[in-house]
Amino acid sequence: MPLLATYDALVAAGELKPDPEQRAAAERLALLQQELEAAPPRGSLLWRIARRKPPSPRGVYLWGAVGRGKSMLMDLFYDRLAIQRKRRVHFHAFMQQVHAQMREVRKTESGDPIPQVAAMLTDNVRCLAFDEMVVNNSADAMILSRLFTALIEHGVTVVATSNRPPADLYKDGLNREHFLPFIALIEERLDVLGLNGPTDYRRHRLGDGKRWFVPADAAATGALSAAFFRLTDYPPEDRAHVPSLDLDVGGGRVLHVPKALKGVAVFSFKRLCGEARGAADYLAVARHFHSVIVVGIPRMGPENRNEAARFVTLIDALYEYKVKLLASAAAEPDQLYVAGDGAFEFERTASRLAEMQSDAYLALGHGPGDSTREV
Numbered sequence: 493m494p495l496l497a498t499y500d501a502l503v504a505a506g507e508l509k510p511d512p513e514q515r516a517a518a519e520r521l522a523l524l525q526q527e528l529e530a531a532p533p534r535g536s537l538l539w540r541i542a543r544r545k546p547p548s549p550r551g552v553y554l555w556g557a558v559g560r561g562k563s564m565l566m567d568l569f570y571d572r573l574a575i576q577r578k579r580r581v582h583f584h585a586f587m588q589q590v591h592a593q594m595r596e597v598r599k600t601e602s603g604d605p606i607p608q609v610a611a612m613l614t615d616n617v618r619c620l621a622f623d624e625m626v627v628n629n630s631a632d633a634m635i636l637s638r639l640f641t642a643l644i645e646h647g648v649t650v651v652a653t654s655n656r657p658p659a660d661l662y663k664d665g666l667n668r669e670h671f672l673p674f675i676a677l678i679e680e681r682l683d684v685l686g687l688n689g690p691t692d693y694r695r696h697r698l699g700d701g702k703r704w705f706v707p708a709d710a711a712a713t714g715a716l717s718a719a720f721f722r723l724t725d726y727p728p729e730d731r732a733h734v735p736s737l738d739l740d741v742g743g744g745r746v747l748h749v750p751k752a753l754k755g756v757a758v759f760s761f762k763r764l765c766g767e768a769r770g771a772a773d774y775l776a777v778a779r780h781f782h783s784v785i786v787v788g789i790p791r792m793g794p795e796n797r798n799e800a801a802r803f804v805t806l807i808d809a810l811y812e813y814k815v816k817l818l819a820s821a822a823a824e825p826d827q828l829y830v831a832g833d834g835a836f837e838f839e840r841t842a843s844r845l846a847e848m849q850s851d852a853y854l855a856l857g858h859g860p861g862d863s864t865r866e867v
Contacts, residue, residue, distance in 0.1 A: 556687030610642035712820035789821035
């Protein structure tokens with residue numbers, strides 16, 4: 493079924509609510525699908541006899557609040573795009589690949605490696621689709637304008653989703669003036685469409701039921717696993733293939749995220765708080781993910797004060813960025829650390845954990861400060 497017909501069928505069935513911005517985006521993606529499919533396949537007779545390479549179709553940048561349907565529209569577009577030379581990738585994973593390829597080029601050649609890397613990335617790609625475009629480190633910011641200019645000049649059509657409008661990417665970042673040409677490039681070469689309708693589908697997927705499960709047993713793990721698949725629209729039958737991620741936390745260090753998809757991350761307590769981690773690590777998690785699932789939070793006391801201190805820092809970071817928290821634990825928040833050195837300080841964390849389960853907190857947008865709008 494064509495993209496637009498599929499979208500209208502979802503609305504008619506009540507799975508989606510009528511939303512003029514969402515339908516306008518569906519119309520634009522349907523047009524792009526037609527443009528890409530109209531070009532003669534590479535290597536065909538029409539392709540060989542063409543006097544010159546036709547310009548690539550103009551790309552699309554979808555931005556808006558979490559849960560407004562950006563990934564759903566990307567799914568419809570990409571799944572129905574009947575061309576061979578297409579690729580869909582999470583933006584963070586793509587940039588990790590770019591930096592790895594740049595390091596390899598520099599081992600053998602001097603000068604700017606970006607033209608060669610762009611050629612390698614686009615060797616068999618006409619449409620490059622990015623999930624969750626976000627820029628949160630200077631290493632990415634410094635190269636994006638040149639990289640994407642090269643990609644587009646190689647004939648690649650870019651489609652991207654993001655929680656932020658182009659002008660807010662890398663906001664307040666170090667040496668942001670070097671990043672501004674990338675913003676100008678997006679606004680010049682891609683159609684920028686906002687999706688900020690009234691329905692937050694991801695909030696509905698969180699449901700009105702439990703999000704803090706006691707005890708941390710098999711039933712709790714099963715409930716959290718089901719929540720992950722609801723939040724990400726990932727088919728449970730493909731659970732063995734859920735992607736992981738090595739998150740750049742600064743200083744040349746990474747934090748391995750065993751399950752990471754569409755802004756949702758899954759960690760064990762041991763992974764997050766049993767290792768030597770600090771505020772920078774937890775802030776990187778909070779910036780990158782709008783929802784975090786933590787499995788196996790134990791009761792704590794003076795004997796594991798270090799783990800408790802890290803947990804406090806983690807919750808502070810998640811709370812600051814309004815990250816949605818789902819967890820399995822040995823006890824309710826106010827019973828996690830009740831006696832001994834550190835128990836008094838933990839009371840504030842227990843209070844925050846209780847607040848983070850409230851409807852008022854869940855309605856807040858992902859991001860620092862007091863914003864009530866997803867950006």
